[in-house]
Amino acid sequence: MHLLVCGGTGCRSAESDAIVDSLNKAIADRGLENDAKVVMTGCFGFCEKGPIVKVLPDNTFYTQVTPADAEEIVAEHIYKGRRVNRLLYINPESQEHVEDSKHMGFYRKQIRIALRNCGFIDPENIEEYIARDGYSALGKVLTEMTPEEAIQSIIKSGLRGRGGGGFPTGLKWDITRKVAAEKKYVVCNADEGDPGAFMDRSILEGDPHSVIEAMAINGYCTGASYGLVYIRAEYPLAINRLKTAIGQAREYGLLGNGILGTDFSFDIELRYGAGAFVCGEETALIHSMEGMRGEPTFKPPFPSESGYLGYPTNVNNVETYANIPVIITKGPEWFASIGTEKSKGTKVFALAGKINNVGLIEVPMGTTLREVIYEIGGGIKDGKNFKAVQTGGPSGGCLTTKHLDTPIDYDNLLAAGSMMGSGGMIVMDEDDCMVSIAKFYLEFTVEESCGKCTPCRVGNKRLHEILEKITRGEGTMKDLEKLRNLGQVIKDTALCGLGQTSPNPVLSNLDNFWDEFVEHVTEKKCRAGQCKHLLRYVIEPDACVGCTACARNCPVNAITGERKKAHEINQEICIKCGACVEKCKFNAIFVR
Amino acid sequence: MAIVKLPENKLNQLIEVCKSFNNEPGELINVLHKAQEIFGYLPAEVQEVVAKELNTSVAHVYGVVSFYSFFTMTPKGEHPISICMGTACYVRGAEKVLDEFKHHLKIQVGETTADGKFSLACLRCVGACGLAPVVMVGEKVYGRVAPDGVKAILEEYSA
Numbered sequence: 001m002h003l004l005v006c007g008g009t010g011c012r013s014a015e016s017d018a019i020v021d022s023l024n025k026a027i028a029d030r031g032l033e034n035d036a037k038v039v040m041t042g043c044f045g046f047c048e049k050g051p052i053v054k055v056l057p058d059n060t061f062y063t064q065v066t067p068a069d070a071e072e073i074v075a076e077h078i079y080k081g082r083r084v085n086r087l088l089y090i091n092p093e094s095q096e097h098v099e100d101s102k103h104m105g106f107y108r109k110q111i112r113i114a115l116r117n118c119g120f121i122d123p124e125n126i127e128e129y130i131a132r133d134g135y136s137a138l139g140k141v142l143t144e145m146t147p148e149e150a151i152q153s154i155i156k157s158g159l160r161g162r163g164g165g166g167f168p169t170g171l172k173w174d175i176t177r178k179v180a181a182e183k184k185y186v187v188c189n190a191d192e193g194d195p196g197a198f199m200d201r202s203i204l205e206g207d208p209h210s211v212i213e214a215m216a217i218n219g220y221c222t223g224a225s226y227g228l229v230y231i232r233a234e235y236p237l238a239i240n241r242l243k244t245a246i247g248q249a250r251e252y253g254l255l256g257n258g259i260l261g262t263d264f265s266f267d268i269e270l271r272y273g274a275g276a277f278v279c280g281e282e283t284a285l286i287h288s289m290e291g292m293r294g295e296p297t298f299k300p301p302f303p304s305e306s307g308y309l310g311y312p313t314n315v316n317n318v319e320t321y322a323n324i325p326v327i328i329t330k331g332p333e334w335f336a337s338i339g340t341e342k343s344k345g346t347k348v349f350a351l352a353g354k355i356n357n358v359g360l361i362e363v364p365m366g367t368t369l370r371e372v373i374y375e376i377g378g379g380i381k382d383g384k385n386f387k388a389v390q391t392g393g394p395s396g397g398c399l400t401t402k403h404l405d406t407p408i409d410y411d412n413l414l415a416a417g418s419m420m421g422s423g424g425m426i427v428m429d430e431d432d433c434m435v436s437i438a439k440f441y442l443e444f445t446v447e448e449s450c451g452k453c454t455p456c457r458v459g460n461k462r463l464h465e466i467l468e469k470i471t472r473g474e475g476t477m478k479d480l481e482k483l484r485n486l487g488q489v490i491k492d493t494a495l496c497g498l499g500q501t502s503p504n505p506v507l508s509n510l511d512n513f514w515d516e517f518v519e520h521v522t523e524k525k526c527r528a529g530q531c532k533h534l535l536r537y538v539i540e541p542d543a544c545v546g547c548t549a550c551a552r553n554c555p556v557n558a559i560t561g562e563r564k565k566a567h568e569i570n571q572e573i574c575i576k577c578g579a580c581v582e583k584c585k586f587n588a589i590f591v592r
Numbered sequence: 593m594a595i596v597k598l599p600e601n602k603l604n605q606l607i608e609v610c611k612s613f614n615n616e617p618g619e620l621i622n623v624l625h626k627a628q629e630i631f632g633y634l635p636a637e638v639q640e641v642v643a644k645e646l647n648t649s650v651a652h653v654y655g656v657v658s659f660y661s662f663f664t665m666t667p668k669g670e671h672p673i674s675i676c677m678g679t680a681c682y683v684r685g686a687e688k689v690l691d692e693f694k695h696h697l698k699i700q701v702g703e704t705t706a707d708g709k710f711s712l713a714c715l716r717c718v719g720a721c722g723l724a725p726v727v728m729v730g731e732k733v734y735g736r737v738a739p740d741g742v743k744a745i746l747e748e749y750s751a
Contacts, residue, residue: 010720013733047722195678198719233625233662234715272625274660277716291620293659309618352680352721359722390679426679440682444716450659 001036001078002056006119008043008202009237011051015067016040019051022070027078036078042206044119045360046106049089054101054119061101062087092356092378106357109376111338113346114162114199114322115362118206123241126248129209135254137328138213138220142262147177147221150328154221157332158344159324163189163280163317164395164421165497166343166410175304176222176314184224185313186215186266187303188321189285190231190238193277194393195444197424199348200318202360204231204238207322208245212268214321216255217328219266222314227268230285234275242270277394277448280422281496282307282315284450295452296496317422319348339365343409353390353426354381366407369399373427384429388512392421394441394448395501397508398434417508419501433530434513435520439467441505449499456499459490463506471531475521484510529591532576536592541566543588550580550589596635603641605630610645617648620656624663633667669704669711671749673697676726678717685739686725690714692742693727709749 005011005020023038044052049063053073060083062073069087076082088097089104098104112118121128129135141150155170176184188211192200204211215227231239246268249255257265271289278284279294286308288294307313323345327335336344343365349372352358356378363372369389373379380386388398397418399406406412410420428437442464451457463486466479487503487510494500510517519525526534539550539559546564551557558574561567569580569589581589598606609626613619623646627638634657643650657663675681675690694700697710704711720726723735727745734745 009718010722013718013720013723013726013735047720050722193716195682195717196680196721198717198721201719234718272622273662274621274625275662276660288621291616291618291622291656293655350680350719350721352724353683358680358724393679424679426683428683432683437683440679 003036003038003073003078004041004044004054004056004119005038006042006044006050006052007040007123008047008050008118008205009198010043010047012237014051016051018067019053019065019070022067023053023074026071026074030074030079032074032078036074039122040124041121042118042123043115043202043360045110045115045202045362046104046357047360048356048358052119053087059100059102061089061098061104063089105378106359106361106376109367109371110362111346111364112362113326113335113338114203114210114319114348115206115360116326117210118202118360121207123206123208124244126209126245126252129207133329134209134325135213137325138216138254139260140328141217141220142260142264147223150217150221151177153332154324154327155332157327157335158339158342159320159327159335160343160410161317162319162323162347162423164392164419166420169316169320172304172316173218173221173314175302176224176312179305179312181312183226183311184222185308185311186218186222186224186227187282187285187289187308187313187315188215188227188229189280189282189315189317190229190235191273191279191285192232192235192318192422193280193448194422194424196352196426197350197393197422199350199360199423201232201235201238203318203322203348204235205241208238208242209249210322210325211242211318212245212249212255214324215268216259216266217324218314218316218321220264222312224312224314225265225267227266228271228289228308229268230271230273230279230289232275233272239270239272246270276450277444278450278496278498281498284496285315286313293450295450296498298495319423340407340409342411347408347420347423349423349425351377351425351427354384354429354432355379355427356381363408365409368405368407370404372408372425373404377427380427380429384431386427387430387432388428388434388437390418390426390428390437390505391424392419392501392504393424394444395419395498395504396421396424397504398428398437398512400512417511418504431528431530433471433526433528434509434516435467435471435526436528436530438506438509439464439471442467442502445498445502449502453493453495453499455490455494456496456502459486459494460499460502462486463490463503467506470517470520471526472533473520473524473531477518477521480510480517480521535576536571537569537574537576537578537580538590538592539567539569540588540590543586545586545588547585549583549585553579553583555579596637598631598637598641602630606638606641607645610642615646617646617652620646620648620653621660624653624657628663633664635665666702666704667708668713670709671729672711672713674713674715674728676716676718676720676724676728677714678721678724680717680721681725684724688739689725689727689737689742692739693746696742696746710746 053062159169160166284294284296303313544566551559643653
């Protein structure tokens with residue numbers, strides 16, 4: 001029997017290390033070392049109920065396990081063969097225990113290609129990767145295919161860049177291949193900076209070899225012998241697992257000189273990011289790898305023609321690479337049979353926010369938002385109403401109820417005013433103010449703008465100021481018009497992808513939540529109750545007994561009134577701190 | 593800015609690090625990562641040494657240091673506190689948690705308490721969105737933090 005313990009960052013933050021130790025101890029105590037093996041794997045995806053422990057071969061899925069539960073799992077399940085019911089996932093609809101993870105709503109609609117090994121194998125053991133057909137794609141390409149044939153396979157599969165832009169991957173490879181140069185580079189973009197997206201990290205933590213294998217395949221196809229992974233320094237676990245994996249691949253002759261007995265040589269090094277969102281843009285990323293400020297430059301020339309140190313460089317994102325080995329082994333036709341007409345395969349999404357099942361999911365392109373939110377995500381938290389889902393991070397926009405049945409793919413999301421982005425999907429409910437959300441993203445962009453071009457550096461700052469003004473209750477209808485015009489100008493004139501997409505959260509919210517913006521401006525009202533300046537604290541005279549508790553606790557003395565008589569709040573002085581509401585024992589103070 | 597006297601042994605370590613990267617200006621970011629590991633932060637004096645060793649200008653080094661948020665020119669507290677401001681944490685109330693930390697520590701984001709014990713920073717997505725809102729103190733991750741739980745977290749480190 002195998003006990004798989006999730007070793008993703010989320011579960012490790014909740015003591016999954018200690019769970020492994022406790023399980024091992026309980027197994028050793030009973031002398032069951034030959035019958036049961038504990039493996040720390042990558043992310044299972046179901047972060048909401050972590051830490052997860054899965055028992056194979058029977059697929060039992062234990063949720064929210066603590067180190068103290070280890071003893072019972074071993075004593076009952078491993079020793080006596082009885083499942084520990086209290087740790088099983090409970091189906092929220094039927095309230096029944098679900099024994100097998102295959103029957104959980106969260107997994108039923110998912111197809112795992114990029115995440116195929118996450119949560120199945122020990123990422124620190126190359127043999128487990130090899131046992132699941134790992135490196136057979138590299139072998140096939142090196143011994144049976146020419147670079148042109150392999151690239152044709154990728155083109156035929158219809159795979160598009162998973163980092164956000166959606167450029168056809170095979171085509172990019174082909175461009176790099178055709179440029180003649182003495183040296184070429186293969187770069188993996190692992191500078192995942194989108195707030196709320198963590199799929200790249202999960203792949204690197206859970207299945208680092210899939211990326212290494214794909215980079216080597218790319219090297220063979222494009223004629224490069226050097227690979228570089230540009231990874232965030234904030235991802236220590238992913239860095240360590242990647243380093244271990246590279247070391248093992250070298251030991252097994254899968255990296256280095258003369259790979260698998262051929263004359264193809266390829267090796268990989270790491271380069272660390274230092275916290276700059278714009279470095280996800282490929283030209284900025286290359287400058288950062290060269291030890292400079294991560295400022296983007298105008299394209300063309302594209303990195304495929306002139307990239308790292310001036311050499312042709314193929315840049316793809318982690319998730320894109322993770323798809324490559326499977327396309328080679330199972331064939332492009334198989335991959336192209338999944339998804340929609342123009343978006344093939346699957347996409348990994350980081351589902352988070354006001355949703356019941358937070359986690360990492362992978363669904364075929366063309367799955368609808370409704371399926372993702374209600375079937376996989378288990379609906380909105382606390383039974384509230386769905387309001388919006390944000391995709392594409394700071395470059396994307398919010399989709400609303402009217403988009404719930406839109407099949408998700410690159411083109412549909414663009415048409416709806418958002419974009420695929422790297423795959424963050426943040427669900428919002430009725431308590432979220434869309435003006436504040438737009439402001440939140442602008443704050444991010446203002447902070448992360450590299451400052452090189454004026455539209456992004458100055459324009460976004462102005463957008464942010466106008467939004468700030470609106471949330472303070474000082475906005476005018478003219479400001480709304482200004483937001484739209486300025487947003488459009490930034491979109492048209494900014495230098496790089498970050499700048500050109502930065503007004504999207506504002507523009508899409510203006511389109512989809514126009515009424516809410518108007519309400520903020522004309523009625524000075526925030527229906528979600530998020531904009532502090534627009535709230536009014538009012539004492540209900542009939543309920544107030546005049547105990548003076550509120551007046552005594554008001555930090556700015558905004559409350560006046562005689563003892564035993566109804567009190568009043570002076571709106572001019574009130575700073576909306578809410579201290580009075582907390583102190584009132586008679587529920588006489590309301591927020592309006 | 594006060595002049596910092598760099599301890600000799602750390603200074604030698606830094607020079608060794610530069611050497612290990614062949615004093616290549618292209619390795620600047622890797623060198624700065626190591627330098628920050630050694631000194632805990634990157635004061636002007638460290639940047640001058642790096643510039644000299646890599647045979648580049650101090651302006652270039654400063655340009656890079658100030659560009660990337662991971663590099664800091666002020667020493668962090670003994671227990672650096674980072675509040676995740678990723679979208680998932682934001683919609684689950686991270687801002688209120690941040691306000692509570694500011695209130696208790698009486699410092700703003702980017703500052704260190706007078707006793708050098710705590711410093712406060714915001715970061716973008718730890719990737720533990722299932723535990724949102726998330727706070728990190730040093731390497732330790734606290735999940736599902738509510739504003740009224742902030743005091744208890746601080747007390748753990750106040751002894």
